[in-house]
Amino acid sequence: MKRAPRKLLDVNEATFDTKNASALCLKCRGAKRLCGKDRCPIMVKLYSQKKTRPLIDGTSLHGATPPSVFVGRYGYPKVSVGPMVPPVHGDTSMVDTPELWRGKSIDDIVDFRMKLVRGKYRTPVDDFSGKIVDYTREIGLAARSVDTELTFTKRPRGSIALYDSVQPHGPSGSIKKVWVENPSVDRQVEKAFYDGDLKARDAVLELYNSDVLVSRIQKAFSVGAFGIEDNRRFVPTRWSITAVDSTIGNELKGRVKRYPYINECRVYETYSLDNRWLVVMYPASYEYELIEAWFPNTTWNPSGRRIVIFGDHEFYDGRTSYASIGGCYYAARLATAEALNRERRQAGIIVLRETHPGYIMPVGVWNVRENVRAALQSDPHRFDTLQGALGYVEGVMDIPLHRWIETSELLQSRLFQRRLDDYLEP
Numbered sequence: 001m002k003r004a005p006r007k008l009l010d011v012n013e014a015t016f017d018t019k020n021a022s023a024l025c026l027k028c029r030g031a032k033r034l035c036g037k038d039r040c041p042i043m044v045k046l047y048s049q050k051k052t053r054p055l056i057d058g059t060s061l062h063g064a065t066p067p068s069v070f071v072g073r074y075g076y077p078k079v080s081v082g083p084m085v086p087p088v089h090g091d092t093s094m095v096d097t098p099e100l101w102r103g104k105s106i107d108d109i110v111d112f113r114m115k116l117v118r119g120k121y122r123t124p125v126d127d128f129s130g131k132i133v134d135y136t137r138e139i140g141l142a143a144r145s146v147d148t149e150l151t152f153t154k155r156p157r158g159s160i161a162l163y164d165s166v167q168p169h170g171p172s173g174s175i176k177k178v179w180v181e182n183p184s185v186d187r188q189v190e191k192a193f194y195d196g197d198l199k200a201r202d203a204v205l206e207l208y209n210s211d212v213l214v215s216r217i218q219k220a221f222s223v224g225a226f227g228i229e230d231n232r233r234f235v236p237t238r239w240s241i242t243a244v245d246s247t248i249g250n251e252l253k254g255r256v257k258r259y260p261y262i263n264e265c266r267v268y269e270t271y272s273l274d275n276r277w278l279v280v281m282y283p284a285s286y287e288y289e290l291i292e293a294w295f296p297n298t299t300w301n302p303s304g305r306r307i308v309i310f311g312d313h314e315f316y317d318g319r320t321s322y323a324s325i326g327g328c329y330y331a332a333r334l335a336t337a338e339a340l341n342r343e344r345r346q347a348g349i350i351v352l353r354e355t356h357p358g359y360i361m362p363v364g365v366w367n368v369r370e371n372v373r374a375a376l377q378s379d380p381h382r383f384d385t386l387q388g389a390l391g392y393v394e395g396v397m398d399i400p401l402h403r404w405i406e407t408s409e410l411l412q413s414r415l416f417q418r419r420l421d422d423y424l425e426p
Contacts, residue, residue: 073236082119098366140223196229274358
């Protein structure tokens with residue numbers, strides 16, 4: 001695999017100050033890169049908006065939803081639900097199938113996501129009555145793009161919405177009416193939908209085991225398609241993404257714990273969107289950790305002078321609290337457990353993510369899941385010892401090895417704690 005060029009950075013030179021951010025932007029005007037980013041995120045969003053705005057010139061919008069739905073979380077248990085529709089006809093599935101986005105640039109992703117106009121209709125999460133709600137749920141179950149017409153109370157407004165957990169989308173507006181062509185529903189999803197005695201967890205796992213895309217399961221989960229009939233609810237999109245990743249990951253790691261250990265240390269790697277990913281595996285009972293390092297002038301460290309590095313972990317017995325890293329933790333855990341289950345082996349796993357300034361805006365948790373998946377589908381570098389694997393990490397990552405070790409609970413446990421094996425005679 002061709003290795004991306006290393007970006008060496010003296011963190012002491014990072015001088016971007018949030019108090020003077022507006023003045024700095026005015027001085028720069030997207031041309032001088034004074035914030036340290038490779039490209040100006042404001043200009044990327046502006047160019048995408050300019051392309052889309054002429055296509056949304058009134059209170060009506062007709063297009064083919066990929067299919068795509070969005071369930072908000074503000075005001076829970078009364079939330080905004082509705083389809084997301086681009087002013088484009090034909091097959092628009094690429095716009096909301098993150099499993100297909102590997103290799104796309106941030107500009108590509110922003111371009112086609114900015115075309116998605118979000119319709120909003122306020123409803124209690126347990127109220128599935130009314131045409132707008134019915135149509136939203138039908139779209140959430142659809143297998144292919146669906147011709148849809150939205151009528152808004154006012155012309156959709158707003159800039160591109162960016163979240164760490166969900167994919168970006170374009171402007172939004174309150175829905176007055178919805179028309180949807182008869183959608184083609186995935187038969188397996190439809191079967192789970194009509195089974196009012198099937199628990200949501202079981203529905204998710206049955207669909208995953210039937211090779212239904214994770215992103216499709218997440219949409220159906222979000223519109224309350226699964227679970228005991230009387231307990232069904234709309235689930236905010238960002239919650240549904242993590243819930244599905246966590247449910248599948250928990251099931252897979254349970255299987256993995258029954259398999260024999262791998263017999264070597266491995267390092268898998270990939271590079272995408274100015275993120276470098278390394279996955280370290282070593283012979284051990286199942287344990288998992290994700291550590292992220294954000295350079296100054298990246299999305300979640302925009303004004304820092306130092307690299308921010310943090311992580312979350314679990315040992316064999318798992319964890320009882322929600323990971324502070326958020327949805328990324330569960331997305332990467334799913335991908336790693338998936339790979340071990342495929343191989344029918346057990347291992348200790350540490351995922352290292354190094355995020356450089358080219359990652360100018362968040363694009364969603366899919367970025368973690370799909371890149372870790374991609375890394376684990378490549379041929380690994382193999383080593384006889386964990387020290388050998390860490391030597392490779394030191395040679396590839398820009399951040400010194402000791403910083404990773406200081407942050408890693410799993411590495412400190414492996415390197416510095418005596419184990420029962422240490423006392424056994426050779």
